[in-house]
Amino acid sequence: MDKFKYIVIGNSAAGIATVEGIRKLDGEGTIAVISDEDMHAYCRCLTSYYIKGKVAKEGLLFRPKTFYEDLKVTPFLGKKAIKIKPEENWVELEGGTKLGYDELMLGTGASAVVYDMPGHEKKGVFVLRKYDDAEKILSEVKPGKKAAVLGGGLVGLKSADALHARGIETYVIITSKQVMSQTMDPEGAKIIQDRLEENGLHVITGTSVEEILGGDHVEGIRLSSGAIVEIDILVFGKGVFPNIHLAVDAGLETDYGILVDEHMRTSVANIYAAGDVAEAKDLINGGRYIHAIWPNAVEQGKVAGLNMAGGNVEYEGGMGMNSVELFGLPSISMGITKLRKPDDSYEFLSKLEPDKPFYRKIAVKNGRLVGAVCIGQVENAGIFAELIRQKIDVSEIKELLLDEDFDYAKLHDLKILDDEDMFVKVS
Secondary structure, three states, X not given: OEEEEXXXXXXXXXXXXXXXXXXXXXXXXXXXXXXXXXXXOEOHHHHHHHHHOOOOHHXXXXXXXXXXXXOOEEEEEOOOEEXXXXXXXXXXXXXXXXXXXXXXXXXXXXXXXXXXXXXOOOEOEEEXXXXXXXXXXXXXXXXXXXXXXXXXXXXXXXXXXXHHHOOOEEEEEOOOOOOOOOOOOHHHHHHHHHHHHHOOOEEEOOOOEEEEEEOOEEEEEEEOOOOEEEOOEEEEOOOEEEOOHHHHHHOOOEOOOEEOOOOOXXXXXXXXXXXOOEEEEEOOOOOEEOOOOHHHHHHHHHHHHHHHOOOOOXXXXXXXXXXXXXXXXXXXXXXXOOOOOOOOXXXXXXXXXXXXXXXXXXXXXOOEEEEEEEEOOOOOHHHHXXXXXXXXXXXXXXXXXXXXXXXXXXXXXXXXXXXXXOEOOOO
């Protein structure tokens, strides 16, 4: 059995960041990277742009092709890890190969949900999570075809945008009453939906798909309203679930994801987890949560790698953040943007200029910014993210934060910022 000092399962944001974190402290320890995809490290969040034709295959890669060689990594690509034995410190690959380790990181990510509805097994029914998914969708894209995307979140809307750009008449079917229901407030969602519909997407809210129609290949969908929509392509763009099966089978503590501490360590001392599979510290409320976005995965992987190599670094916590530009309309939401139930400890302020369009909303709790929505003008959205991270008291400037021209310079003038990168708290 081959033995490595470090094994990383996962070859995306968290996995690559873990390798780089290790190499900051340990330049020689042997590293193996395992991935069930036979492809160099690439950015999955760009797959819709690949379908759209905006990014070529080479443009998906986020590290040079010499990365593994340069960092002295042994890649096991196209090899699926099927078992972990923590008591004996080995990982088993499909085919029976076993690899030993001293330190292990699980960056197994998440998988797209395929809903078990009648007809889901038909040809022409897809998910969009990986490069291979994008290629399968592209194989069906031909002039005159129609498509439906199930889900009004980020993946669903980006998928619909990509298909529309390819000349496919596209329907977006959303169970909830608005687009981006998990990350956007109703006012912001309306602005986005209006832009989608103005540009030719058919958005149907408050309904669901009950049956996928056709023979071997999808020919239509039956909605909960009873309406039938004729289509040739169906994309499930609604929901993912973290790939925790390896951790569960190995006896690690899990909830929705793999539970980790502030060092990204699991319940087993020499096993770490990071990325879309890790239930880690939430920056705003201090609990544990999965915020499945690229920057969080990178930061978690970096922390895990440093600690695997003997460091003592804590993860400060992540928060939900989603940004997208659809038909020339940029939007970003972060932190807490709406409440599931009334809570008087939160204060929401907003400003809307529909003719521009410009929309901004902030959420404040105990004087501190805990959430923001920006639509139309997002260039300075980083200010809001930093104010949230630094837990700055914004009581005296909360109204100013809604101004379209609010920027770093104004923070400096108000003595909330003492240079471009350093915030100082004010009471």
